[in-house]
Amino acid sequence: MTMGGRFTLYAALTSLCCTLMLLATLVYQNFEQQKLLWTSVLEARLTGPGHWPSTLHFRNTSLAEQGLGQLAPAHQIVWSLAQHVDGEVLASLPIEKGEGRSPILERSGIDRLATLVSTRGASDLILLPPGQKLSLLPFMDRLVVISVPVFSAIDPLRTDLPYEAYRQQQFDDVQTGARYLSGYIEQGAYVGDLLLATLAASLPAIAWMAAVLSITLLVIHFQTRSLTAPLLHMARVAESIDTEELPKRVDLPPGSDESMVRITAVLNGMVDGMRQMRTKLDGDRSLMELRADSTSRKLDRAQAEVDKTRHQIHRVSYFDPITGLANRRLMLEHLSLLIQIAARERKHLGIALLDISDIRKIQETKGRETADRVLRQLADRLVQAVRASDVISHEPLAQDIARLEGDEFCVVMHGIYETDGAVSATRRLLEVLTEPVRVGREKLSVNSCAGVAIAPLHARNPEELVRAADVALSCARSENPGEVAVFDVDMDKRGSERFWLEADLRAADFDREFYLVYQPQVDPGTGSVLGMEALLRWRQPDRGEVPPVKFIPIAEQTGLMETIGAWVLRKACSDLSSLKEGPSAPPRVSVNISTTQLNSDFVKLVRTAMQDYHIEAGELGLELTESILVESVSGATAHLKTLREELGIHLSIDDFGTGYSSLAYLSKLSLDELKVDRGFVMAMEYDEAAVQLTEAIVAIGKKLDLLVVVEGVETAEQLSAVERMGVTSVQGYYFSKPLTLEQLPDFLAKAGEA
Numbered sequence: 177m178t179m180g181g182r183f184t185l186y187a188a189l190t191s192l193c194c195t196l197m198l199l200a201t202l203v204y205q206n207f208e209q210q211k212l213l214w215t216s217v218l219e220a221r222l223t224g225p226g227h228w229p230s231t232l233h234f235r236n237t238s239l240a241e242q243g244l245g246q247l248a249p250a251h252q253i254v255w256s257l258a259q260h261v262d263g264e265v266l267a268s269l270p271i272e273k274g275e276g277r278s279p280i281l282e283r284s285g286i287d288r289l290a291t292l293v294s295t296r297g298a299s300d301l302i303l304l305p306p307g308q309k310l311s312l313l314p315f316m317d318r319l320v321v322i323s324v325p326v327f328s329a330i331d332p333l334r335t336d337l338p339y340e341a342y343r344q345q346q347f348d349d350v351q352t353g354a355r356y357l358s359g360y361i362e363q364g365a366y367v368g369d370l371l372l373a374t375l376a377a378s379l380p381a382i383a384w385m386a387a388v389l390s391i392t393l394l395v396i397h398f399q400t401r402s403l404t405a406p407l408l409h410m411a412r413v414a415e416s417i418d419t420e421e422l423p424k425r426v427d428l429p430p431g432s433d434e435s436m437v438r439i440t441a442v443l444n445g446m447v448d449g450m451r452q453m454r455t456k457l458d459g460d461r462s463l464m465e466l467r468a469d470s471t472s473r474k475l476d477r478a479q480a481e482v483d484k485t486r487h488q489i490h491r492v493s494y495f496d497p498i499t500g501l502a503n504r505r506l507m508l509e510h511l512s513l514l515i516q517i518a519a520r521e522r523k524h525l526g527i528a529l530l531d532i533s534d535i536r537k538i539q540e541t542k543g544r545e546t547a548d549r550v551l552r553q554l555a556d557r558l559v560q561a562v563r564a565s566d567v568i569s570h571e572p573l574a575q576d577i578a579r580l581e582g583d584e585f586c587v588v589m590h591g592i593y594e595t596d597g598a599v600s601a602t603r604r605l606l607e608v609l610t611e612p613v614r615v616g617r618e619k620l621s622v623n624s625c626a627g628v629a630i631a632p633l634h635a636r637n638p639e640e641l642v643r644a645a646d647v648a649l650s651c652a653r654s655e656n657p658g659e660v661a662v663f664d665v666d667m668d669k670r671g672s673e674r675f676w677l678e679a680d681l682r683a684a685d686f687d688r689e690f691y692l693v694y695q696p697q698v699d700p701g702t703g704s705v706l707g708m709e710a711l712l713r714w715r716q717p718d719r720g721e722v723p724p725v726k727f728i729p730i731a732e733q734t735g736l737m738e739t740i741g742a743w744v745l746r747k748a749c750s751d752l753s754s755l756k757e758g759p760s761a762p763p764r765v766s767v768n769i770s771t772t773q774l775n776s777d778f779v780k781l782v783r784t785a786m787q788d789y790h791i792e793a794g795e796l797g798l799e800l801t802e803s804i805l806v807e808s809v810s811g812a813t814a815h816l817k818t819l820r821e822e823l824g825i826h827l828s829i830d831d832f833g834t835g836y837s838s839l840a841y842l843s844k845l846s847l848d849e850l851k852v853d854r855g856f857v858m859a860m861e862y863d864e865a866a867v868q869l870t871e872a873i874v875a876i877g878k879k880l881d882l883l884v885v886v887e888g889v890e891t892a893e894q895l896s897a898v899e900r901m902g903v904t905s906v907q908g909y910y911f912s913k914p915l916t917l918e919q920l921p922d923f924l925a926k927a928g929e930a
């Protein structure tokens with residue numbers, strides 16, 4: 177509602193209230209007058225010589241009743257009563273009004289009312305008995321009673337006069353002016369009836385008032401409109417400023433006074449200000465749109481980068497950088513699928529492991545470059561030969577041929593029916609490999625042998641199948657070089673390195689056979705040592721040094737890793753503690769832990785070791801692989817949290833990029849360090865994409881506030897490449913091979929001098 181409308185409404189309500197109050201006063205006055213009129217009419221009818229003094233004096237009830245009937249001419253009188261001066265009621269009657277009588281008259285109880293009135297004497301207002309609600313407004317049912325005395329000219333104590341003489345004497349004695357009270361006549365009417373009569377009398381006044389009220393309201397309405405119109409105009413202008421186009425100028429509305437002139441001036445000032453602001457905002461908006469456009473383009477580019485990176489991660493982690501063939505991981509995953517399919521189709525699936533034993537020799541004598549070129553040529557030949565072989569594959573897949581280790585290739589054979597077929601197919605591959613290789617001007621020839629294993633005859637899972645082929649291969653290597661050997665169980669018992677390794681591992685005297693070597697992590701900028709990675713070594717009395725890649729998987733599979741790991745942890749702590757007593761000690765020693773080690777006992781183990789050897793928070797680090805997180809070893813996350821937050825352990829993710837490389841896990845866990853796998857540095861030499869990929873991983877690590885360590889840096893070129901990426905911690909042969917505890921002080925001292 178507008179302001180003017182509201183004002184008109186209030187004014188109208190006030191006038192209405194005033195009019196109603198006036199009307200009420202008027203009606204009340206008229207009502208009182210009506211009562212007076214009624215009383216005086218009754219009085220007039222009773223004065224003068226008449227039959228009422230004698231009727232009352234002689235207590236003549238029938239005459240009294242008759243008289244009461246004649247006394248009630250006004251139609252609203254509903255009840256009347258004649259009473260002797262001593263209080264005796266001579267007659268009382270409800271007055272019947274014929275056709276148009278009020279329903280109120282039909283009430284029962286009117287007689288009781290009469291008695292009530294008589295016992296209480298004359299009273300102005302008498303309530304109806306309770307429970308008798310007859311009208312909407314309760315006060316309408318109230319009875320208004322008037323009581324008029326009847327005077328006699330004759331002393332009522334005179335008893336000598338008979339009725340007629342008494343009547344006559346009245347007329348005579350009137351002249352004397354004597355007045356004796358002989359009784360009362362009372363009449364009653366309902367308030368409602370009386371009010372109606374009053375209202376009828378007030379009708380002209382009401383009409384006048386209504387007219388005056390209407391005129392007043394009209395005047396108020398127009399007056400208000402003329403007052404508020406300029407304001408309304410201004411409000412509309414303000415609204416249009418808010419929503420639509422800005423007006424050029426706000427005009428002064430007609431009929432404006434001094435204050436309107438001022439308001440208009442202020443509004444015009446505001447419009448100008450807003451126009452300037454809008455111009456600026458429009459400019460800003462276009463600028464923002466431009467920027468948003470370029471941001472979204474950048475985002476698109478970033479998405480493309482991410483997709484590319486993902487593809488590259490896949491390449492680096494599943495393919496051999498030198499030959500471009502599948503690597504061990506891809507081969508194992510591929511085999512797992514093939515073995516299932518073969519089992520379902522009740523077919524055989526064979527693999528051949530081909531060993532090119534001379535590669536190492538070529539590397540040593542002719543250099544790595546030449547060795548790599550030889551490997552690449554041999555790989556190409558293998559691919560050609562596999563394509564040409566029916567037994568191996570009708571339609572070979574890229575992952576059917578892999579380079580597992582430095583000098584080991586693996587080929588999948590799909591169409592195997594019997595062992596002989598597998599052997600002859602493998603023999604053809606060996607022939608292809610033993611043909612001399614031309615590198616530059618040189619012709620180099622290599623010796624090779626092969627081991628064959630067939631699923632499900634020899635194994636039912638990929639690891640076992642490769643292991644069986646490996647057993648056959650080592651048998652061929654030692655018993656008939658240049659030949660193909662097929663796996664058999666006896667061979668396994670006889671030659672299985674693994675079998676004996678496991679036995680030796682179980683029997684190992686840890687303190688005598690195990691020791692730790694330490695490889696430093698160095699800040700390439702300053703040359704300072706940031707930490708040392710503890711690496712386990714096993715010097716088996718009969719075999720000599722057994723590399724960790726050989727015995728650690730066995731320890732993990734046989735449940736020995738928990739005991740060995742505990743030994744490593746305590747040994748690393750004790751070594752650090754003894755270094756701390758000497759002239760220099762590394763700021764931190766990190767220990768590798770296997771998935772199987774991380775349980776609640778492990779937290780206890782670390783706590784005790786730290787206490788026993790007085791290792792402070794920050795001095796001990798743990799390196800874990802992504803599989804710990806991905807395989808969701810129960811409670812692993814909680815244990816890691818305790819280790820890091822309560823014991824101050826420095827946590828690193830090892831070999832990042834080779835496994836799941838899940839950024840989600842990285843950001844979910846609270847970690848301190850990310851170690852980029854050696855494979856990336858190796859691939860950088862052959863693959864420009866690997867450089868970008870390493871760069872991306874370093875950037876991600878930094879973004880997540882992690883210390884990024886690049887592993888396996890061997891050459892100055894590799895070092896400067898990773899330095900350019902902003903890497904501040906490097907580990908690799910370039911700085912140092914793993915060192916024994918005895919060699920450490922020297923190294924640390926030199927590093928301190930640098």
Ligand code: C2E
Pocket residue numbers: 695710711712723724725728741744767768769770799830831854887888889890907908909910914
């Ligand atoms: P890792 O944790 O990735 O350790 C790094 C490996 O790379 C070490 O091999 C190290 O000697 C080698 N390495 C370091 N720099 C270079 C380099 O510049 N060039 C080359 N070619 N190699 C380099 P290592 O000692 O043979 O250990 C192999 C793996 O065995 C380790 O990989 C780790 O996964 C496992 N391992 C070693 N000690 C332990 C241990 O105490 N506990 C557990 N659970 N695993 C261990």
Ligand code: CA
Pocket residue numbers: 709768799830
């Ligand atoms: Ca490690």
Ligand code: CA
Pocket residue numbers: 830831851853854887
């Ligand atoms: Ca590593």
